[in-house]
Amino acid sequence: xxIAAPSxxxxxxxxxxRISYLRISVTDRCDLRCRYCMAERMQFLPKDQVLTLxxxxxxxxxxxxxxxxxxxxxxxxxxxxxxxxxxxxxxxRHLGGGLDExxxxxxxxxxxxxxxxxxxxxxxxxxxxxxxxxxxxxxHVTRGGRLDQVMAGLDAARAAGLAVKINxxxxxxxxxxxxxPMLRWCDTQGFDLSLIETMPLGDTGEDRTDHYLPLTQVVxxxxxxxxxxxxxxxxxxxxxxxxxxxxxxxxGLITPLTNNFCADCNxxxxxCEGKIFMCLGHEDHVDFKAALRxxxxxxxxxxxxxALRLKPAAHDFxxxxxxxxxxxxxxxxTGG
Ligand code: SAM
Ligand code: SF4
Numbered sequence: 001x002x003i004a005a006p007s008x009x010x011x012x013x014x015x016x017x018r019i020s021y022l023r024i025s026v027t028d029r030c031d032l033r034c035r036y037c038m039a040e041r042m043q044f045l046p047k048d049q050v051l052t053l054x055x056x057x058x059x060x061x062x063x064x065x066x067x068x069x070x071x072x073x074x075x076x077x078x079x080x081x082x083x084x085x086x087x088x089x090x091x092x093r094h095l096g097g098g099l100d101e102x103x104x105x106x107x108x109x110x111x112x113x114x115x116x117x118x119x120x121x122x123x124x125x126x127x128x129x130x131x132x133x134x135x136x137x138x139x140h141v142t143r144g145g146r147l148d149q150v151m152a153g154l155d156a157a158r159a160a161g162l163a164v165k166i167n168x169x170x171x172x173x174x175x176x177x178x179x180x181p182m183l184r185w186c187d188t189q190g191f192d193l194s195l196i197e198t199m200p201l202g203d204t205g206e207d208r209t210d211h212y213l214p215l216t217q218v219v220x221x222x223x224x225x226x227x228x229x230x231x232x233x234x235x236x237x238x239x240x241x242x243x244x245x246x247x248x249x250x251x252g253l254i255t256p257l258t259n260n261f262c263a264d265c266n267x268x269x270x271x272c273e274g275k276i277f278m279c280l281g282h283e284d285h286v287d288f289k290a291a292l293r294x295x296x297x298x299x300x301x302x303x304x305x306x307a308l309r310l311k312p313a314a315h316d317f318x319x320x321x322x323x324x325x326x327x328x329x330x331x332x333x334t335g336g
Contacts (some may be wrong), residue, residue: 009066021072037202059274070102071091106127111156115153119161128150135148159311172210183244197257214258276288
């Protein structure tokens with residue numbers, strides 16, 4: 001299916017923000033059940049509701065033609081999707097020809113068998129989620145995950161030449177005592193580290209309030225050990241980076257609760273069902289799948305402009321007594 005001559009209008013939302021970054025959730029499924037992300041018993045989408053590889057690739061083509069420069073594949077767990085290697089290869093063909101970067105966020109349980117192929121397809125950098133380096137604690141947070149698989153995945157990533165950033169959700173009373181050791185370990189491994197505040201997305205069957213840890217507190221604690229200096233380094237996402245005195249690791253902070261960066265948000269998200277969400281924290285979306293299946297790619301073109309008009313000024317995340325999840329959608333549906 002060929003793409004009709006795309007509109008040349010750049011992707012600019014109603015508030016003048018230039019949209020250049022697309023996150024694609026390629027599946028809502030996952031082999032783990034992280035307590036802050038999913039419920040223990042999740043209902044996943046039937047296969048026929050999920051976009052095929054060809055449909056995702058066509059939509060990616062269209063977005064790149066409209067000015068998307070970076071794509072991150074995520075989920076759910078992207079590496080549980082059977083055709084993920086082919087998809088990465090297919091989208092990777094745009095690198096250097098419209099697309100500046102193709103990246104992936106993964107829990108790394110299956111990374112050992114994918115790392116080389118990702119590199120061959122043009123991926124140079126990945127985010128790996130790791131909330132604890134203690135095997136029992138890791139199994140607790142993920143409801144059954146095996147740390148040794150993640151470590152094997154990280155070794156494979158390094159061997160393949162992929163740069164790694166570790167994503168760690170800061171959880172009070174769960175892993176707060178591991179944040180400083182994680183920073184030091186990342187430094188020895190040549191990884192960067194981003195800390196994330198828990199976001200109120202979807203019902204997980206657990207109260208997030210108990211474990212919410214504002215990163216303002218974490219910065220104070222870390223700062224007592226190593227001076228932290230804000231730096232201009234950016235990777236296109238929401239992390240704001242600090243240099244750490246005496247170390248080469250860069251410390252990223254993702255602070256949707258204590259300091260949101262919505263004013264210069266450049267991102268939109270596509271779910272594995274082909275719904276375009278303009279904000280992680282809002283329900284407004286445009287459904288591309290129905291248009292694509294009924295009218296082909298030409299029917300999708302005008303929907304991009306409709307989606308742009310939906311981008312809100314900011315999310316409205318709140319955690320605390322009486323606060324409910326900002327959306328019924330889990331992070332694994334919209335794509336983190
Ligand atoms: N399965 C992959 C992984 O875990 O890296 C990719 C998808 S996961 C939804 C993407 C990121 O979202 C992970 O770093 C995860 O820790 C984070 N995440 C999930 N739910 C979250 C929540 N409620 N608040 C903050 N971060 C969350
Ligand atoms: Fe799966 Fe990632 Fe959610 Fe954990 S954070 S349950 S690995 S999608």
